[in-house]
Amino acid sequence: MKNFTVLDLIDMDLKEHNSLNLRCIGGRKGLVREITVPELNRPGLALSGFFDNFAFQRIQIFGRGENAYLRKLEKEDNTRTLAEMFSYEFPCSIFTHNLQPTKDFTEISERMNCPMLSTDLTTSELTTRLVWALSNVFAPQKTIHGVLVEVYGIGVLITGRSGVGKSETALELIERGHRLVSDDVVEIKCVSGSVLMGSGANKVIGHHMEIRGLGIINIAHLYGVAAIRDKKQIQLVVELETWDPEKEYDRLGSHENTTELLGVSVPYLKIPVKPGRNVPILIETAAMNERLKKMGYHSAKEFNQNILKWLESESIRSVYSKKKSFR
Amino acid sequence: MVEKKITIKNRAGIHARPAAMIVQLANKFESDIYFEKDNDRINGKSIMGIITLGAGYNTTLKIIAEGTDEEEALASIAKLFETKFEEE
Numbered sequence: 001m002k003n004f005t006v007l008d009l010i011d012m013d014l015k016e017h018n019s020l021n022l023r024c025i026g027g028r029k030g031l032v033r034e035i036t037v038p039e040l041n042r043p044g045l046a047l048s049g050f051f052d053n054f055a056f057q058r059i060q061i062f063g064r065g066e067n068a069y070l071r072k073l074e075k076e077d078n079t080r081t082l083a084e085m086f087s088y089e090f091p092c093s094i095f096t097h098n099l100q101p102t103k104d105f106t107e108i109s110e111r112m113n114c115p116m117l118s119t120d121l122t123t124s125e126l127t128t129r130l131v132w133a134l135s136n137v138f139a140p141q142k143t144i145h146g147v148l149v150e151v152y153g154i155g156v157l158i159t160g161r162s163g164v165g166k167s168e169t170a171l172e173l174i175e176r177g178h179r180l181v182s183d184d185v186v187e188i189k190c191v192s193g194s195v196l197m198g199s200g201a202n203k204v205i206g207h208h209m210e211i212r213g214l215g216i217i218n219i220a221h222l223y224g225v226a227a228i229r230d231k232k233q234i235q236l237v238v239e240l241e242t243w244d245p246e247k248e249y250d251r252l253g254s255h256e257n258t259t260e261l262l263g264v265s266v267p268y269l270k271i272p273v274k275p276g277r278n279v280p281i282l283i284e285t286a287a288m289n290e291r292l293k294k295m296g297y298h299s300a301k302e303f304n305q306n307i308l309k310w311l312e313s314e315s316i317r318s319v320y321s322k323k324k325s326f327r
Numbered sequence: 328m329v330e331k332k333i334t335i336k337n338r339a340g341i342h343a344r345p346a347a348m349i350v351q352l353a354n355k356f357e358s359d360i361y362f363e364k365d366n367d368r369i370n371g372k373s374i375m376g377i378i379t380l381g382a383g384y385n386t387t388l389k390i391i392a393e394g395t396d397e398e399e400a401l402a403s404i405a406k407l408f409e410t411k412f413e414e415e
Contacts, residue, residue, distance in 0.1 A: 143367060143368070143369060143379075145369065145370035145373055145376060162354065162370065162372035162373060163354065163372070183375055184373045184374070184375030184376055184379075185369060185373065185375050185376045185379045201379045202378075202379045202381065204378070204381075205375055205378060205379055208375070209375075210373075210374045210375055216343065216374070
């Protein structure tokens with residue numbers, strides 16, 4: 001996990017259509033302060049001078065109540081409590097309802113280089129949105145060597161050893177109208193405990209691909225915006241493997257294999273690659289099959305059910321016709 | 328498994344050309360090769376992976392090789408870093 005600073009928080013908010021509407025109103029020098037925990041704190045007790053168990057690592061939220069208390073402190077000319085509060089290095093303060101902090105508070109924030117942010121949201125609204133945003137930032141994550149593509153709306157992660165043809169397969173899929181999320185390096189985040197979000201690890205790399213023999217190509221420019229996506233939930237993992245004649249491959253697909261990524265199990269297929277096998281079409285079909293399964297139709301199981309029914313009727317028929325012939 | 332810490336000594340850091348050199352060299356070996364920066368670990372046989380590390384001048388990286396020819400792989404890749412990718 002890279003350092004996540006207050007500046008990153010504002011930056012992230014800007015990118016995500018300002019759902020938090022955060023503005024910095026003071027203490028700009030402290031924007032590099034790091035946010036280390038995804039929780040929030042309302043510093044009511046701290047303001048009243050009680051600092052036991054003060055959760056200073058958290059972002060401090062000032063709503064109407066806290067702001068009113070700040071005004072009371074100013075009226076009483078009490079700067080000691082604020083000084084003590086600022087001796088704990090909390091990441092930043094956020095004022096909701098577009099509230100203006102008191103002069104004392106502004107002064108000390110500037111002096112201690114502690115950023116002050118403001119938003120027009122209500123405290124409860126900000127809390128829900130901010131907790132959600134932060135839990136995404138602090139979600140468990142890892143980077144994986146593979147290609148993430150969206151095929152018929154299904155996020156397919158293609159993995160396999162270097163040189164097995166992941167990028168070429170993805171290129172063919174893009175050519176067939178599917179979308180590239182990330183080539184070579186996929187960053188996976190486990191959002192809200194069960195959803196695996198995959199995205200590119202680095203904005204600089206964007207939607208470039210490296211194809212042996214061609215070099216580096218830019219998918220966004222070659223195929224247009226319709227061929228790319230920034231992130232996508234991973235719903236199927238396909239591992240490409242060089243065909244091994246000694247090995248037994250799944251012929252029925254009635255048994256569902258899964259693999260674990262960050263503790264979440266995802267449907268998993270192993271597709272052997274050899275010249276003449278059109279892997280992109282196999283992946284397209286696998287994705288469509290996955291959609292069917294999601295809709296409650298399992299091709300392999302349904303097929304087997306039909307066979308069972310047919311065998312049953314055949315055996316009844318043969319018993320019946322045997323009886324007849326005895327007469 | 329063998330590993331070695333190295334520091335990037337060429338001014339430009341690892342941009343596309345050095346990344347391609349590393350990958351070409353890494354692909355000659357049977358062993359799996361990884362690079363580690365902070366907590367990120369990426370596959371040493373992928374150009375995009377290596378560029379993603381964002382390894383600039385004076386960054387410390389860990390090279391990890393695992394496989395039948397790991398010693399040889401590690402030595403030749405480390406040598407590539409030491410010679411500053413024939414850049415300077």
